[in-house]
Amino acid sequence: MKVTIFGTGAIGSHVAGRMARAGKAEVSVVARGPQLEGIRAEGLTVETPEGAFNVKVRAEQEPARLGPQDAVIVTVKAPALTGVADSIAPLLGPETPVVFVINGIPWWWGEGLDVLDPTGSVRQKIGLERTIGGVVWSACTVMCPGTVKVQSATNRVLFGELDGSLSPRVQAIAAALDGPGMGGVVSPDIRTEIWTKLLNNLVNGPICLLSRRHMKGTFDEPAIMEAGLTVMREAMEIARALGHPIQADAEKQILRSVGIAHKPSILQDLEQGRGLEFDALFTVPLQLAKQAGVRAPLLELLVALARKGAYAAAA
The missing domain is CATH 1.10.1040.10 (N-(1-d-carboxylethyl)-l-norvaline Dehydrogenase; domain 2)
Structure with a gap:
């Protein structure tokens, strides 16, 4: 299973590091600037209450260099979603799901919330059919390029289809994150x-x-x-x-x-x-x-x- 984490702030780096360590998926990241260079040079280092670990993941600035994926997990902040929509196309095969693990009320919540997708590009270029909701519980901070410090003892990501179904695709994504220190959980009520x-x-x-x-x-x-x-x-x-x-x-x-x-x-x-x-x-x-x-x-x-x-x- 090929999975790309789109965004390597604190949460994206933590999720990418845990998933790569679990060893159930081929993990890549879309990153930029010092974070990109740090990951390329030294890999991803995750400092946790139970100890630190380092993993090697492929890091690219241009999604086209990675090609179509089996799943994409978007972990950027809400103001950056328009940029994601404009550049994510090379990662998407005909049935590639996109998981939005973001803070707050997501763009897909309902009608009349145009401020969350002001240009409409996320809805148009990614769409509801591909979309899976996500929630992360983790207190972490980027300490320096390529290194994230986790302060919470319990960390988990919840994944959920918008219609509440326990689909094979959402279960496969959650299973890829199932490993020491962070669990992937499927929820029938992501809202x-x-x-x-x-x-x-x-x-x-x-x-x-x-x-x-x-x-x-x-x-x-x-x-x-x-x-x-x-x-x-x-x-x-x-x-x-x-x-x-x-x-x-x-x-x-x-x-x-x-x-x-x-x-x-x-x-x-x-x-x-x-x-x-x-x-x-x-x-x-x-x-x-x-x-x-x-x-x-x-x-x-x-x-x-x-x-x-x-x-x-x-x-």
Whole structure:
């Protein structure tokens, strides 16, 4: 099975490294800049709580050099999806599925969310038929070109067909990631899985953008923790109104995650001068809340403040 990971930020590098280490697929990556050169020169190094490992994967900037694949896993940030759509064609055979393992509400969620695919190129050039949804649970950071550090002890990627079916193609992709340290799981309800992960992003993203600190150093203040729990309850109500109720133990999961000395990806992006995933992570969830008639006053306030602060810092 030939699999290409399109994008080698922290998550893409981690997934590529774990899949290559599992040895069940021929893994390639589409990368650029220093990350491309680092992977070519030294391979991918993944530093984990259980130890570090290094794997060799083929790395190319131009997808055409890789040719058609059995599956493509897209791990770029939402603002980069138009570029993916414009360049992914050489990787696609007649039936190649494309898995979007991205943060927030994905472009394929539904009608009226044009901000997630503003040119329509993702829908036109990749399409819903090829698309598989994905959710990743992993706290990791690129330390230097070709090296990613993983801070979470439990890491997994959930894959799901948009219609909830347990198709052979989604099961094959999940199986290719089944190995030490990271599991590939097939979900019959990927939309609820997306909202469960989004819950985490909504709690820690706006608040850490305001504090400019990692989660552990932010949520050790009781008043901030209480605000985070209020946001969590607001987000759970939105998800419930949309028909995607989140399990009651989500609060425990949130408490565990905010105890890690890890900066949310959107704060990492701000500090590195990269484009921010505001729309997928914050704007669209609030838009969906209004459509469902659900009020989320604290979340709305924190997002507004975080937006002003982030864009002032980037100016």
